[in-house]
Amino acid sequence: MVRVHEPLAELKVGLWLLTHPDLRRVARIRALMVYLYEELAALKPLFEGRR
Secondary structure, eight states: OOOOSOOOGGGOOOOOOOOOTTTTTOHHHHHHHHHHHHHHHHTHHHHTTOO
C-alpha cells in the first residue's frame, strides 16, 4: 500500500465491530470479533501511514 494523499480529517472515524446482542456471546462470533480486533489493531500503523 502506498499513501497517495493525507487522510481527510472529515472522514476520520473509529472502526466499530457490531453484532446482534443475542449473538454477542456465541463462541464462534466472539472468536471472530477477537480475531478481527487483534488483526486490525496490528495493522493500525499501516492504516495511519506510519509504516
